Amino acid sequence: MKRLIAAVAPRGLRGRFRRMHPDHAVAARAFDRAFYLKTYPDVGEAGSDPLEHFMTYGWREGRDPSPEFSVRAYLEAFPAVADADVNPFVHWITHGRPRAVVAEAPEGFRHDVLARLTSVEERMPAPFDGVTDPEVELSAALMISRGRLAGLHITVSHDDYSANLGGLQAAIQREAARLAERRRDHLHLYPAGPWPVVRTATEREGLGVVWNGEALGIFEPAAIVRALAAAAGTDASGRSFAIHSLLGHAPDEVVDILAAAGLNRGVFWLHDFASLCAGFHLLRNDVEDCGAPPPGSPACGICVYGPWRDRHLDAHARLFERLQLTVAAPSQATLDLWRASTRLPAAGAVVLPHVTLAAPRPAPAVPAGRPFSIAYAGLPVTHKGWPIFKRLAHRFAADPRYAFHHFGARGDPNLPATFQSVTAGPSRPQAMREALQDAEIDAVLVWPLCRETFSFVAYEAVAAGCAVVTGPDSGNVAAFVRDTGHGRVLDEAALMAAFESGEIADLSRARRAPQLFDLRYSALTLDLAAATNT
Amino acid sequence: MKILCYSSFTFSYLNRARVLFQTLREHHPDWELAALITDRPPEGFNFDPAAEPFDRLVWASDLNIPNFQSWLFKHDVVEVCTAVKGPFIHQACDWGFDAVIYMDPDTAALASLSPLEGWLEDHDILLTPHLVDANDDDAAIRDNDLSASRTGIFNLGFVAIRTTGEGARFAKWWNDRLLSYCYDDMPNGMFVDQRWCDHVPALFDRLKIIRDPGYNVASWNLSTRKVTVEKNGTISVNGAPLRFWHFTKLGAVGDAMTKRYAGTNFPVYEIWAWYKRQIQAATDPTIPDRWWAFGAYDDGRPIAKRERVLYRERIDLQQAFPNPFASGRGSFQEWLEHEGA
Numbered sequence: 001m002k003r004l005i006a007a008v009a010p011r012g013l014r015g016r017f018r019r020m021h022p023d024h025a026v027a028a029r030a031f032d033r034a035f036y037l038k039t040y041p042d043v044g045e046a047g048s049d050p051l052e053h054f055m056t057y058g059w060r061e062g063r064d065p066s067p068e069f070s071v072r073a074y075l076e077a078f079p080a081v082a083d084a085d086v087n088p089f090v091h092w093i094t095h096g097r098p099r100a101v102v103a104e105a106p107e108g109f110r111h112d113v114l115a116r117l118t119s120v121e122e123r124m125p126a127p128f129d130g131v132t133d134p135e136v137e138l139s140a141a142l143m144i145s146r147g148r149l150a151g152l153h154i155t156v157s158h159d160d161y162s163a164n165l166g167g168l169q170a171a172i173q174r175e176a177a178r179l180a181e182r183r184r185d186h187l188h189l190y191p192a193g194p195w196p197v198v199r200t201a202t203e204r205e206g207l208g209v210v211w212n213g214e215a216l217g218i219f220e221p222a223a224i225v226r227a228l229a230a231a232a233g234t235d236a237s238g239r240s241f242a243i244h245s246l247l248g249h250a251p252d253e254v255v256d257i258l259a260a261a262g263l264n265r266g267v268f269w270l271h272d273f274a275s276l277c278a279g280f281h282l283l284r285n286d287v288e289d290c291g292a293p294p295p296g297s298p299a300c301g302i303c304v305y306g307p308w309r310d311r312h313l314d315a316h317a318r319l320f321e322r323l324q325l326t327v328a329a330p331s332q333a334t335l336d337l338w339r340a341s342t343r344l345p346a347a348g349a350v351v352l353p354h355v356t357l358a359a360p361r362p363a364p365a366v367p368a369g370r371p372f373s374i375a376y377a378g379l380p381v382t383h384k385g386w387p388i389f390k391r392l393a394h395r396f397a398a399d400p401r402y403a404f405h406h407f408g409a410r411g412d413p414n415l416p417a418t419f420q421s422v423t424a425g426p427s428r429p430q431a432m433r434e435a436l437q438d439a440e441i442d443a444v445l446v447w448p449l450c451r452e453t454f455s456f457v458a459y460e461a462v463a464a465g466c467a468v469v470t471g472p473d474s475g476n477v478a479a480f481v482r483d484t485g486h487g488r489v490l491d492e493a494a495l496m497a498a499f500e501s502g503e504i505a506d507l508s509r510a511r512r513a514p515q516l517f518d519l520r521y522s523a524l525t526l527d528l529a530a531a532t533n534t
Numbered sequence: 535m536k537i538l539c540y541s542s543f544t545f546s547y548l549n550r551a552r553v554l555f556q557t558l559r560e561h562h563p564d565w566e567l568a569a570l571i572t573d574r575p576p577e578g579f580n581f582d583p584a585a586e587p588f589d590r591l592v593w594a595s596d597l598n599i600p601n602f603q604s605w606l607f608k609h610d611v612v613e614v615c616t617a618v619k620g621p622f623i624h625q626a627c628d629w630g631f632d633a634v635i636y637m638d639p640d641t642a643a644l645a646s647l648s649p650l651e652g653w654l655e656d657h658d659i660l661l662t663p664h665l666v667d668a669n670d671d672d673a674a675i676r677d678n679d680l681s682a683s684r685t686g687i688f689n690l691g692f693v694a695i696r697t698t699g700e701g702a703r704f705a706k707w708w709n710d711r712l713l714s715y716c717y718d719d720m721p722n723g724m725f726v727d728q729r730w731c732d733h734v735p736a737l738f739d740r741l742k743i744i745r746d747p748g749y750n751v752a753s754w755n756l757s758t759r760k761v762t763v764e765k766n767g768t769i770s771v772n773g774a775p776l777r778f779w780h781f782t783k784l785g786a787v788g789d790a791m792t793k794r795y796a797g798t799n800f801p802v803y804e805i806w807a808w809y810k811r812q813i814q815a816a817t818d819p820t821i822p823d824r825w826w827a828f829g830a831y832d833d834g835r836p837i838a839k840r841e842r843v844l845y846r847e848r849i850d851l852q853q854a855f856p857n858p859f860a861s862g863r864g865s866f867q868e869w870l871e872h873e874g875a
Contacts, residue, residue, distance in 0.1 A: 108794070111798075117807060288763065
């Protein structure tokens with residue numbers, strides 16, 4: 001031991017080590033004094049020696065001696081160490097430093113996701129209280145129209161697009177905006193409760209109605225049928241409908257409401273894969289893309305969504321049986337998977353991206369030799385790949401080759417990355433593209449765990465001149481990157497290796513000389529030839 | 535092939551057995567499923583065997599074990615639930631089945647077990663070792679390889695036999711051994727039924743040792759088994775389809791061992807999460823936690839392990855007290871209070 005201390009400790013400190021408890025000398029080999037003082041300022045304020053504090057009190061209080069070692073994770077992984085009342089840090093150092101001691105839990109973030117996973121039953125809304133708004137109010141509202149319902153467009157989704165933020169809501173807003181421009185009437189229907197699945201005929205629920213942008217309230221489905229039949233008449237030649245999401249809806253109810261306006265032919269959007277499974281992201285147990293395996297497969301057998309899959313298959317079979325639906329996909333990858341996974345009788349199929357890149361122009365040159373900047377754009381949430389970015393940032397934050405940036409509505413104070421607040425909304429729909437472009441970010445990590453039907457952020461990143469780095473299960477993101485060459489598709493191990501070797505810097509602006517683009521947004525159903533009942 | 539599959543348990547493990555039998559029914563609706571119960575239903579629990587996911591119920595007391603109460607008293611709950619496996623499998627050889635399979639109540643089938651039927655065409659005895667790949671890491675060797683050396687090479691959470699030939703001969707031998715030597719007594723070479731089966735390759739022919747990693751996956755072999763879920767919906771273990779899992783030690787201890795050896799192999803946690811959901815759904819709240827009717831004397835006082843050991847080691851006590859569960863005058867319990875201390 002003395003020889004070891006002599007080898008690792010500066011001469012001036014050797015005397016101190018000699019006086020130390022042998023365990024303290026062992027711990028000193030890996031103890032990060034600066035980290036400890038920064039993380040636990042009370043230790044410095046009290047004038048305690050940080051190592052002494054950790055060895056006496058800190059480890060028992062669950063304080064970590066270095067960013068590489070988690071006391072909690074180690075004791076959890078090795079309960080015998082906890083039972084023996086042994087200092088876990090000393091145990092770690094003297095037992096070959098077994099894994100279980102990295103910033104990310106040794107089991108990986110997916111273990112934590114699974115520990116928090118709730119069943120679909122637990123996510124169901126409270127039973128409908130039966131309270132609805134009077135039918136006469138709905139009838140009265142429908143009397144005030146843009147065009148006497150001649151060009152009526154009905155949309156169906158899981159929530160009130162006018163009150164909630166999100167990709168799907170923004171898409172319906174674009175439909176709504178185009179309808180307003182054309183002076184066509186717009187009726188939007190959504191379930192009163194936040195349903196995680198489609199409804200069966202026996203599960204009662206009120207339906208929310210948004211009429212020409214104004215929320216009217218909650219009504220009985222039968223009341224909507226009556227009011228609409230009275231107001232709309234039978235000539236449906238200029239009308240159309242789009243089903244954006246069937247969550248919270250019962251198929252026969254939807255069909256009956258559409259029939260009241262004379263509608264039977266319309267568009268079914270593949271914004272997600274709810275027509276294939278109740279797990280509409282196809283994210284088995286919220287941890288891995290499942291690829292929509294055959295129902296009844298062992299994978300479905302262990303999945304929290306497995307027992308609910310038949311409900312979704314049955315509901316969509318009923319919907320497609322009673323309506324003539326053209327399937328609209330925001331990406332070819334989405335349509336390809338859907339076609340390979342279902343025999344639902346679509347009347348037609350079309351791909352219409354929500355966004356296209358337009359007006360290419362060279363991006364300004366950046367100086368060579370600057371660190372490679374990698375960004376995460378959006379909310380720090382697991383299913384969008386935040387843990388992967390975190391893993392990279394923790395591993396390479398101190399590496400001068402790299403600079404980590406996070407752009408989003410809220411940040412994570414524990415992450416070694418610069419944070420810039422960016423909130424996109426109706427007033428500034430391109431805020432993210434602008435922020436990425438201004439910061440001249442080299443690459444954006446777009447790493448959804450589930451296959452995206454369409455990824456706005458991937459298009460925003462490329463429009464801003466950034467490369468996109470994504471995983472193989474990211475659906476539209478991976479397809480977009482492969483088709484256009486704007487980035488790399490890597491698996492998790494290859495991603496770490498590319499940063500380790502520095503090869504990822506091939507995606508720097510200096511080496512790519514990228515272009516900037518404008519983003520052109522579609523008006524979804526209103527841009528489709530099949531948009532009316534004619 | 536006409537197959538009987540049984541499990542041995544008490545009412546505390548009814549939830550686990552239900553999950554096992556449900557999964558077996560799903561994959562093998564043609565198998566006859568039997569519950570071997572060494573217990574009595576707790577008061578307040580309405581036990582309706584017809585509503586349970588098994589076809590046949592056998593009470594351990596109906597296995598014609600000589601001096602049943604005295605014999606039972608010599609064992610703790612784990613020992614006795616293991617010991618009764620022997621007389622059951624021996625007697626079941628005469629019930630008209632081609633093969634009998636035993637599975638622990640805390641196992642569950644995650645896919646078809648039909649390859650077993652194929653192997654039973656060519657073999658009379660099937661066993662699954664704890665390990666089919668050696669560890670080379672010190673901690674894993676201590677936790678797994680050396681543990682198997684102490685407790686038995688094969689895991690007896692599973693055994694399958696043909697009811698004739700070497701299978702029947704094994705059943706008779708196992709019956710005889712377990713009736714007399716099924717104790718957790720490692721210093722004397724016994725770990726319930728398992729150490730006995732170390733002898734099987736030497737004593738019997740027509741044995742198949744199942745080295746397919748899809749069978750009997752458990753915390754003790756996770757260090758050498760990687761679980762993957764394929765896009766086609768199959769679950770694989772080292773490339774072979776997952777067949778059945780052994781969910782040993784449901785709770786914090788099991789979780790810690792699983793985490794230590796599964797590491798980032800997250801499908802393992804998915805499978806455990808699934809199992810915990812099934813157990814929760816199969817649990818009847820009217821069965822008291824850790825219930826066992828034979829865990830206490832007639833007056834309700836718990837029976838200590840040392841009292842069982844004393845009784846089993848003293849033939850004079852066995853002769854003097856043929857019903858050692860009794861309380862009151864002239865009972866073993868009274869004798870313990872006055873003379874046993």
